[in-house]
Amino acid sequence: MSEVVALGELLIDFTPAGKSEKGNQLFETNPGGAPANVLAAVARLGGKTGFIGKVGADQFGHFLQEVLQGLGIDTSGLLVTNEAQTTLAFVHLTADGDRSFSFYRDPGADVLLCADELRAEWFGHTRFFHFSSNSLTAEPARSATHKAIQLAKAQKALISFDPNIRLPLWKEPHRIKEQIEACLPHVDFLKVSREELEFVTGCSDLSEGTLWLHDKFGIRVIFVTLGVEGCYFRVGEQTGMQAGYTVKTVDTTGAGDAFCGAVLYRLLQISDPAACEVEQLAEIVDFANAAGALSTAKMGAIPAMPTFAQIEQLRKT
Ligand code: ADP
Numbered sequence: 281m282s283e284v285v286a287l288g289e290l291l292i293d294f295t296p297a298g299k300s301e302k303g304n305q306l307f308e309t310n311p312g313g314a315p316a317n318v319l320a321a322v323a324r325l326g327g328k329t330g331f332i333g334k335v336g337a338d339q340f341g342h343f344l345q346e347v348l349q350g351l352g353i354d355t356s357g358l359l360v361t362n363e364a365q366t367t368l369a370f371v372h373l374t375a376d377g378d379r380s381f382s383f384y385r386d387p388g389a390d391v392l393l394c395a396d397e398l399r400a401e402w403f404g405h406t407r408f409f410h411f412s413s414n415s416l417t418a419e420p421a422r423s424a425t426h427k428a429i430q431l432a433k434a435q436k437a438l439i440s441f442d443p444n445i446r447l448p449l450w451k452e453p454h455r456i457k458e459q460i461e462a463c464l465p466h467v468d469f470l471k472v473s474r475e476e477l478e479f480v481t482g483c484s485d486l487s488e489g490t491l492w493l494h495d496k497f498g499i500r501v502i503f504v505t506l507g508v509e510g511c512y513f514r515v516g517e518q519t520g521m522q523a524g525y526t527v528k529t530v531d532t533t534g535a536g537d538a539f540c541g542a543v544l545y546r547l548l549q550i551s552d553p554a555a556c557e558v559e560q561l562a563e564i565v566d567f568a569n570a571a572g573a574l575s576t577a578k579m580g581a582i583p584a585m586p587t588f589a590q591i592e593q594l595r596k597t
Contacts, residue, residue, distance in 0.1 A: 408553075
């Protein structure tokens with residue numbers, strides 16, 4: 281039974297990968313999608329995970345199913361459909377390792393998950409349910425996400441949310457703020473970037489913005505990840521900052537997902553994660569910063585998720 285269940289985007293990333301001997305551009309194909317990446321991070325560390333989503337009845341969907349299973353992720357909740365094809369994403373890398381995306385999705389199978397397809401047994405022993413905004417951008421996946429939150433809460437699971445906002449890719453960017461706000465009252469652990477904090481709260485000050493989220497939506501634990509600088513966090517009235525780790529970054533794809541996965545894995549080791557204190561969280565954030573950093577030192581997202589030993593080794597240096 282899965283301790284961490286995630287729902288949503290599941291796709292294949294096509295990433296430039298150097299030149300062939302003849303000088304032709306080569307591409308790597310990697311499984312991706314933020315919630316799947318987070319589970320891959322948890323699974324790499326040894327947590328029991330389950331994925332809920334949809335792929336097309338095509339070679340890409342079959343490949344994704346095999347990859348998740350190969351990582352030890354339970355795919356009972358991964359549905360296969362003839363209605364649409366598996367989503368494909370094309371990653372554009374800049375010289376400093378940053379990336380932008382374009383998609384083949386019209387719509388892709390992953391946003392066609394329906395609320396009435398969800399089964400309560402997928403949430404049997406779930407301690408954390410994780411999702412991001414992609415599945416909130418359109419129906420039927422939006423209703424499916426809300427239903428999954430309710431099914432998870434009925435099992436006393438805690439809710440983890442990473443908005444992962446990519447406005448240029450969404451059909452109704454002006455509506456995404458209200459979609460995010462509709463979920464926030466249910467969220468126990470929120471991870472945002474500095475830009476997302478400002479987008480959601482209208483406030484660029486880390487303390488003020490996170491306090492507003494805490495007061496308005498009752499979110500106790502909020503992480504603001506700051507790339508190479510590390511992470512600012514809030515636990516109730518208290519706040520903290522943990523500096524990041526320096527590594528040789530080649531591709532930042534999935535750093536935030538590695539961070540989320542590492543946090544969830546460490547929270548699984550605590551008997552009452554909802555009540556964790558600021559000192560405990562500072563140590564967990566340090567662990568997650570090391571996981572995020574290590575994920576940038578390798579190409580791709582899922583293949584770059586670090587092991588427990590790699591994380592502990594970086595923390596000792
Ligand atoms: P996202 O990928 O969601 O935008 P960030 O880029 O902030 O999130 O990355 C998440 C975490 O990964 C950061 O808090 C940091 O710990 C780590 N990280 C990200 N980029 C780097 C980097 N270039 N060097 C070292 N650590 C990084």
